[in-house]
Amino acid sequence: xxxxxxxxxxxxxxxxxxxxxxxxxxxxxxxxxxxxxxxxxxxxxxxxxxxxxxxxxxxxxxxxxxxxxxxxxxxxxxxxxxxxxxxxxxxxxxxxxxxxxxxxxxxxxxxxxxxxxxxxxxxxxxxxxxxxxxxxxxxxxxxxxxxxxxxxxxxxxxxxxxxxxxxxxxxxxxxxxxxxxxxxxxxxxxxxxxxxxxxxxxxxxxxxxxxxxxxxxxxxxxxxxxxxxxxxxxxxxxxxxxxxxxxxxxxxxxxxxxxxxxxxxxxxxxxxxxxxxxxxxxxxxxxxxxxxxxxxxxxxxxxxxxxxxxxxxxxxxxxxxxxxxxxxxxxxxxxxxxxxxxxxxxxxxxxxxxxxxxxxxxxxxxxxxxxxxxxxxxxxxxxxxxxxxxxxxxxxxxxxxxxxxxxxxxxxxxxxxxxxxxxxxxxxxxxxxxxxxxxxxxxxxxxxxxxxxxxxxxxxxxxxxxxxxxxxxxxxxxxxxxxxxxxxxxxxxxxxxxxxxxxxxxxxxxxxxxxxxxxxxxxxxxxxxxxxxxxxxxxxxxxxxxxxxxxxxxxxxxxxxxxxxxxxxxxxxxxxxxxxxxxxxxxxxxxxxxxxxxxxxxxxxxxxxxxxxx
Numbered sequence: 035x036x037x038x039x040x041x042x043x044x045x046x047x048x049x050x051x052x053x054x055x056x057x058x059x060x061x062x063x064x065x066x067x068x069x070x071x072x073x074x075x076x077x078x079x080x081x082x083x084x085x086x087x088x089x090x091x092x093x094x095x096x097x098x099x100x101x102x103x104x105x106x107x108x109x110x111x112x113x114x115x116x117x118x119x120x121x122x123x124x125x126x127x128x129x130x131x132x133x134x135x136x137x138x139x140x141x142x143x144x145x146x147x148x149x150x151x152x153x154x155x156x157x158x159x160x161x162x163x164x165x166x167x168x169x170x171x172x173x174x175x176x177x178x179x180x181x182x183x184x185x186x187x188x189x190x191x192x193x194x195x196x197x198x199x200x201x202x203x204x205x206x207x208x209x210x211x212x213x214x215x216x217x218x219x220x221x222x223x224x225x226x227x228x229x230x231x232x233x234x235x236x237x238x239x240x241x242x243x244x245x246x247x248x249x250x251x252x253x254x255x256x257x258x259x260x261x262x263x264x265x266x267x268x269x270x271x272x273x274x275x276x277x278x279x280x281x282x283x284x285x286x287x288x289x290x291x292x293x294x295x296x297x298x299x300x301x302x303x304x305x306x307x308x309x310x311x312x313x314x315x316x317x318x319x320x321x322x323x324x325x326x327x328x329x330x331x332x333x334x335x336x337x338x339x340x341x342x343x344x345x346x347x348x349x350x351x352x353x354x355x356x357x358x359x360x361x362x363x364x365x366x367x368x369x370x371x372x373x374x375x376x377x378x379x380x381x382x383x384x385x386x387x388x389x390x391x392x393x394x395x396x397x398x399x400x401x402x403x404x405x406x407x408x409x410x411x412x413x414x415x416x417x418x419x420x421x422x423x424x425x426x427x428x429x430x431x432x433x434x435x436x437x438x439x440x441x442x443x444x445x446x447x448x449x450x451x452x453x454x455x456x457x458x459x460x461x462x463x464x465x466x467x468x469x470x471x472x473x474x475x476x477x478x479x480x481x482x483x484x485x486x487x488x489x490x491x492x493x494x495x496x497x498x499x500x501x502x503x504x505x506x507x508x509x510x511x512x513x514x515x516x517x518x519x520x521x522x523x524x525x526x527x528x529x530x531x532x533x534x535x536x537x538x539x540x541x542x543x544x545x546x547x548x549x550x551x552x553x554x555x556x557x558x559x560x561x562x563x564x565x566x567x568x569x570x571x572x573x574x575x576x577x578x579x580x581x582x583x584x585x586x587x588x589x590x591x592x593x594x595x596x597x598x599x600x601x602x603x604x605x606x607x608x609x610x611x612x613x614x615x616x617x618x619x620x621x622x623x624x625x626x627x628x629x630x631x632x633x634x635x636x637x638x639x640x641x642x643x644x645x646x647x648x
Contacts, residue, residue: 046492052263055489078121082107095136096124132323139171146594203229204290227623231258231269234447237491257441284508293404302329384467517566537617547618560607
């Protein structure tokens with residue numbers, strides 16, 4: 035019997051770009067190493083006045099017009115007046131009136147060019163539509179999940195359970211901090227973070243239970259490819275041996291690539307638009323948005339039903355004289371294959387790289403989507419960049435002729451890869467590259483539910499944290515650096531040189547901290563100051579205190595600049611205080627930087643959750 039306030043369940047929450055999922059397992063059988071979990075059906079409105087349980091909560095919010103819903107049409111089991119219209123009803127209503135639909139909040143959280151706490155969504159809505167921030171949207175999804183859980187488990191408050199929330203492996207420190215803060219606002223301040231590719235692999239381990247060790251071997255390099263609605267997330271997990279037991283280590287992650295199902299739906303929409311657009315009656319922007327939603331539904335029907343060759347699409351009519359009229363068209367299987375397979379997964383050599391074009395000086399506000407839609411080119415660049423990712427592991431040796439790291443096994447995740455045509459193309463391209471270098475073909479690790487695996491793996495991770503099962507070692511997903519401005523005389527037209535000081539090396543374990551007591555810096559307090567941060571997913575040899583005077587674009591990438599005003603703590607505004615730095619990777623999976631006074635040990639935390647758009 036559980037003691038009061040002791041966790042009864044381990045809970046995994048997948049805060050996806052297009053769907054949220056909650057899975058849970060009872061901890062009662064922990065000592066017997068028995069793990070049995072289930073995905074919770076989430077009560078949600080699917081239409082005005084209709085509540086249904088669904089395994090996925092669509093990550094959408096619909097900003098209704100004051101007269102759009104009748105009294106009592108939005109009643110949920112736990113409230114008669116929800117603050118936000120979330121889930122399936124939002125997606126359905128938004129497909130008809132997309133200017134009122136909030137979507138892709140998760141992608142906005144990692145957008146360094148905006149203030150994620152400012153009301154900017156829907157990004158292209160007219161003035162009369164109320165806007166909310168990406169942060170508020172994230173809070174709304176978590177709030178709905180918490181209320182749904184309490185409705186079904188009134189005797190087990192969510193805030194008293196072990197909660198694991200997943201984030202993309204490529205999420206930067208600020209986006210991770212914002213996710214944690216959103217959880218804290220709904221009472222889940224104890225929640226920890228887990229990278230989505232790792233969660234997918236944990237789910238595969240749990241699904242295969244005792245047989246998973248027979249399917250992977252010492253020396254394996256497992257490539258996890260996660261293509262969801264908004265992002266392509268890449269990770270490498272190495273299999274080694276210690277004291278006769280298998281060990282798993284996450285050795286590399288990819289860049290934050292905004293490329294996924296949303297891009298594919300838009301590409302299909304433009305394909306269909308070409309069939310219905312005319313010079314005298316072009317589709318309006320809002321109709322293209324509606325067409326995009328229609329293409330998403332049509333695509334899913336075609337990919338899930340191999341006997342269907344054509345899927346109908348209906349959108350509101352552009353003719354103002356036809357009130358309530360509709361425009362009918364269709365999407366064919368051939369169009370889906372040509373656009374998605376050839377457009378997003380082209381057959382390219384291993385030497386291919388993403389194509390970058392010069393940007394125009396002025397752009398509309400929006401997400402920084404990947405310029406090159408070729409997932410295979412991004413994959414080729416990742417494998418080449420991480421060629422030496424396993425160099426420090428004794429059990430894994432790279433062939434001398436290799437031009438990229440050679441995966442031996444592949445695990446897919448994300449709804450996009452449910453389509454056999456897309457999954458098969460990816461495996462064909464990868465194995466073609468391996469064959470060119472006389473390497474064995476990679477085998478596919480199957481068995482995961484690609485929509486639910488992340489939440490299931492997160493719940494299983496709660497079990498692993500109790501000392502059960504096998505844990506994937508990883509730590510910090512990148513090496514992190516702070517920019518140090520050189521003290522030099524002012525020279526017209528030449529900015530001061532910047533050095534990059536390593537504050538957290540790759541693989542720094544959760545719950546540890548590193549201090550640089552012998553490095554003294556001057557910290558400006560009481561007035562606005564800016565901090566520059568950098569990250570590297572390839573520089574594994576750097577240690578805390580390593581200074582870089584120069585680097586190339588492929589080595590270090592600059593993160594969002596942070597502007598803060600540090601508390602005066604009894605000092606004068608503008609005073610420069612001698613400090614040393616202390617960096618920590620917290621237990622919950624976030625990066626924390628503190629400046630420590632050399633004189634009296636006062637500490638200032640440099641917050642990573644501040645974003646200022648320029």
